[in-house]
Amino acid sequence: MTAIAPRREDDALLLKPRRDPFLIILWIILVTFALVWIAPVVLIAFTALKSNAEVMATSAFTPPEAIAWNNFSGAWARGNFETTFKNSVIITVIKVPLGLMFSAMAAYALARIRLRFGKLLLLFFLFGAMIPFQVMLAPIFTLVNGFGLIDTYPGVILPYLAFGVPYQVFILHGFFKAVPKELSEAALIDGASHVTVFRRIFLPISLPVLAALLILDFVSTWNEFAMALVLLQDRHMWTLPLGLMSFQGQFSTDYGQLNAAIAMTVFPAILVYMIFQRYFVSGLTSGAVKG
């Protein structure tokens, strides 16, 4: 063996990368913010598993001693989850894909088909995203009531669609605009109609963006409260966020059950996020760096 044994100090000098103080500060800030975000999740998880007595007796961040699974069954019954869960699923499962489909088609037409008033039409769409929906609550109620759609699925789904489409069109229009125009031209020369170009070329390449929009739209539709509160008066038509109101009693609040209900409400949104988050991240960057 003729190899010279490497000296320890040299190794340390060569191999140990110098830490950038900026990165350290960044990490500290990130961890702080992460804690702020995680804290309520932990609080909900712990409280959901405690009996009401234990909630009152222990601090919020103490892990539960005896796990109270019956909070979940209690919450399920008290919040009328059988109905509200079903309503939320029906509304979300119809609204989200339908809205995305409309938005994608509109965005394609605005980005790729030469229309006489294309720019004006786009502005018209975008204008929809500028109106705060609180302003619209009363007019929408009157309108939906006029159609006799209060307490019906279409009565909620249609306004949801109307409010979801503008920002989706905005994002998808930007993405479609960035697709090289030769791609659609090549397809048109290949004999494709615009429907085919949209379905066979644009939809497949915009999957990441669509996945990102699907997550955002699923979560916001699933959690929507104010409009549902106005448009759904009948308890049997309530969605999950409305169902959570049952836990706010006039004289007492069962925090264990309330948090169990919240956990059950949030769970599907987390599930959808976990399934699609891989695309979500690539979708966020796909506009910036074309692959």
Add this chain to the structure above:
Amino acid sequence: MATVQVSDLRKSFGALEVVKGVSIDIRDGEFLILVGPSGCGKSTLLRMIAGLEDISAGRIDIGGRVVNTLSPKERNIAMVFQNYALYPQMTVAQNMGFSLEISGMKKAEIDKKVAEASEILGLTPLLQRKPSQLSGGQRQRVAMGRAIVRDPDVFLFDEPLSNLDAKLRVQMRAEIKALHQRLASTIVYVTHDQVEAMTMADRIVVMRGGCVEQIGTPLELYDRPDNMFVAGFLGSPSMNFLRGKIEGQSLLLPGGERLALPSLPKGGSSGDVVVGIRPQGFAVGTQDGAKATIKVVEPTGADTHVLADVGGTEVTCVVNDRVDFAPGEEIRLSISSAKVHFFDPASEVRLD
């Protein structure tokens, strides 16, 4: 296979007219190259033939059929784009078979046609790859394969080699020419590279500012350019233009130097004239000719490019030998070629 007739074609974007009344007859099976500097309207012209741009005025016939208002898919053309425009989510085979699939052809037949085309282009081992897994040259070949499988009336190429490196460009140039000889199809090809135009075309259309400057075979254009623009555009390095007065058998340059001319313009112009001389047409020596000062010497290996200043005009000479000149050195320049071109200094038009 088909003829293409372009008659008095015009295109305006708002107030800006980019194609100003172009007429070209493209023969059946001809390899026609549109060449010109950026913004001369050549790509717009091609896109109008393809049906990707509306026509402001004029008419286009493909195979004897007016196609002015037909959509691209009704024109039975195929186009190869500069950035290839391959469908990123499809494999090579799917990319090539896409048009056939849309037309409703049976799968077995599509496979057969794709196999044939990929055989011609040497793409067979790559059929299951995605475009992102291909090199630039391979992508270019797939784009061509996509055009070939359709067996179109006319092939349109829009600067297809501009994104390739120099070596690959030379190779693809030969491949496209071989492909044309094999398929004998009508090709309209746009490029700004005069070497591509000279080496591949049956006929070249030189364009400038939305107008056709000259149409002809590569050698016609090289040997008898109609004006100074065409003369300067074709050939590498480009032609030298010397302004001066004809006096007797020689050209009197502004600095007082004289260059003996092998011929004179017909009609014997005695006034101001521009003489065009190819860089290969000079003899560089130390004995006789006009006095010139060496500015730069560029050895290319095979020959040497000498940039010299003669009477205030910079000229490029290609010398077949290796020369040992230093910048600043004084040499003697004379015209060795029998062929010089005379142009009118005001109109820039050929004089004879």
